Amino acid sequence: MAVQAGIVGLPNVGKSTLFNAITKAGAEAANYPFCTIEPNVGIVEVPDPRLDKLTEMVKPQKVVPAVVRFVDIAGLVRGASKGEGLGNKFLSHIREVDAIVHVVRCFEDADVTHVDGKVSPSRDIDTIELELILSDLDAVERRMERARKQLKAQDKKVMAEVAVLQKLQALFEEEKPVRAGEWTNEEKEIIKGLFLLTSKPVLYVANVAENELNEPDNAMVQEVKARAEREGAYVVVICAKIEAEIAELTDQEERAMFLSELGLTESGLDRLVRQTYSLLGLITYFTAGVQEVRAWTIRNGMKAPQAAGVIHTDFERGFIRAEVTAYDDLMAVGSQLAAREKGLQRLEGKEYIVKDGDVVHFRFNV
Numbered sequence: 118m119a120v121q122a123g124i125v126g127l128p129n130v131g132k133s134t135l136f137n138a139i140t141k142a143g144a145e146a147a148n149y150p151f152c153t154i155e156p157n158v159g160i161v162e163v164p165d166p167r168l169d170k171l172t173e174m175v176k177p178q179k180v181v182p183a184v185v186r187f188v189d190i191a192g193l194v195r196g197a198s199k200g201e202g203l204g205n206k207f208l209s210h211i212r213e214v215d216a217i218v219h220v221v222r223c224f225e226d227a228d229v230t231h232v233d234g235k236v237s238p239s240r241d242i243d244t245i246e247l248e249l250i251l252s253d254l255d256a257v258e259r260r261m262e263r264a265r266k267q268l269k270a271q272d273k274k275v276m277a278e279v280a281v282l283q284k285l286q287a288l289f290e291e292e293k294p295v296r297a298g299e300w301t302n303e304e305k306e307i308i309k310g311l312f313l314l315t316s317k318p319v320l321y322v323a324n325v326a327e328n329e330l331n332e333p334d335n336a337m338v339q340e341v342k343a344r345a346e347r348e349g350a351y352v353v354v355i356c357a358k359i360e361a362e363i364a365e366l367t368d369q370e371e372r373a374m375f376l377s378e379l380g381l382t383e384s385g386l387d388r389l390v391r392q393t394y395s396l397l398g399l400i401t402y403f404t405a406g407v408q409e410v411r412a413w414t415i416r417n418g419m420k421a422p423q424a425a426g427v428i429h430t431d432f433e434r435g436f437i438r439a440e441v442t443a444y445d446d447l448m449a450v451g452s453q454l455a456a457r458e459k460g461l462q463r464l465e466g467k468e469y470i471v472k473d474g475d476v477v478h479f480r481f482n483v
Contacts, residue, residue, distance in 0.1 A: 118414050121186040122320075122393045123214035127241050129229055130222040131324040131357040132159075136189035138360040139386045142473070157189040163394050165385045165401060167444055167474060174270050174452065175405050182399050183412035188214055211249070212312055213304050216396050217319045218389070219245065219356075221339035224326035238323075238340045247292060249314040254289035260311065280306045294344050295346065318396050321345050322389065323354045330356045331380050351392050355385030402472035404428070405453070406443050415471060424471040425479045433482035439465045444474035 126132050140159025163183040172180050190211060193364045211217065221238045261282045267275045281304050284371050294315030295308060306479065308316055337355055345352045363384050366372040394414075401412045402424060415424045426433030442453065446461040453476070456462045471477065 118416075119186060120184070120394070120399065121188060121214045121395060121412060122216045122397075123188045123190050123211050123218060124218045125190050125211065125245065126220035127222070127244065130220050132220045133189055134361055135324070135355070135386075136218060138189060138357060139187060139390065140366040158203075159187050159189075160184050161187055161390050163390055163401070163412070163414075166414060167401075168403070168410065169404055170448060171405050171410050171444075171476070174447075175407065175410050177405070177407055177410040181409060182255040182413040183394070183414045185390055187218070199259070211317075214317065216393060217317050218322055218393060219319055219342050220322045220324055223323045223335060223341065223354075224329065226326070236337070238337050239344060242341070242344060244323075246294060246315070250289050250292055250294055253295065253313045253315050254286065256311065256313065257289065258287045261286065267324050277303070278307055279314050285311075285313075306432065319348070319350050320389075320392055320396050321350060321352045323352055324357050325354060327356050327359055328353070330359060331383045351396060353389045353392055355389065360384060360386050398473075402471050402473070402475040402477050404478065406478075407465060417473070418468065419471055421469040421471055421477075421479075422464055422467050424477070425481065428479070431483045432479050432481050434480040436467060437480040437482055439469060439471075440478040440480065441465050441469070441471075442476045443472070444476060447476055455480050 124132050124136055125419050136157060136159065139158075139161050154477055157327055161184060163185060165182065168180065194428055219242065221241055222236055225236055261279065264275055264279050264282060268279060284298070284304070285295065285308070288295070296315060296318070300308065321341050321344070323335075323341045325332070325335060325338060329335050338352075342352050344350075347400065359379065363375060364386070365371060366375060398417045399414050400417045401414060404411050404413065413424070413427050415427055421439040422433045422436040425436055425439070441464075442456045442462045447453065447456050450459055450461060452457050453462070
């Protein structure tokens, strides 16, 4: 399944530098607002040592990792919801992604201008969130006008929608996002169909200076973490400049040495990709054969037929059963043949919920 995350933030917070590092796509990064006008898109592999181990075991002709699609979106300014700057274009790009990666500037640098003249993580976060809320409020009010015209028919579905719209309107007028509301499952279904910007999960990226990467007392980072804790959101602390340098290192030993010198065991970008994957409630299962070893992305809680459908709709339509081996069991015995002989390979039916790390072979008939 295609997974898409949008990298957003005010101008000059390090969005494009970060994007360059995770995709090596060379998106232009410059010290002025609106350098990024059209969204740049990059496909990023989800780091997973299990895929490497399966590859060593099976020795396939081809290896396909799970991926996250990152979109670098134009910087937002105050008034975007009313069309200021590149407001409408920016907001339309956000509407198309599954999650928001919000880059927040947590460093001082006189050579890098700030659109408001002074760095303030809380204010910067509020600026973007308010513009998203105002955009959602406008969408809800327009939807309300249409729905009220249909109320005369006393349609229960329309009545339920109006009730949710009124609740959303009240929330937005308090300058709170959809995520801050409490919703029943029925209300969530209605909201899902509205495609509201503030309903999307958010991951904050605290972009720090090179000399503050391992500085736990950075007051700006603590400000972002406190905000995220209140919202139940994730935070990843990185230095986009350092990550760009790491991305240039293709030799794994050289890369490991560079990370070690920084006191790191992995790059911030690896953590960012994994957290984005986790943010969306995604897990990985594997198919492993001599032709191909592949990591497949599914939503946590998917049953076997729906997981099979990620490979091809025919697999779901004609699903018979799934032959499943837990990753740890497979690694313990060393081969799929040994797993079968030791009774570690299970036959699962339509109600089986696929688990993270399952190695699966689907049987189907169409």
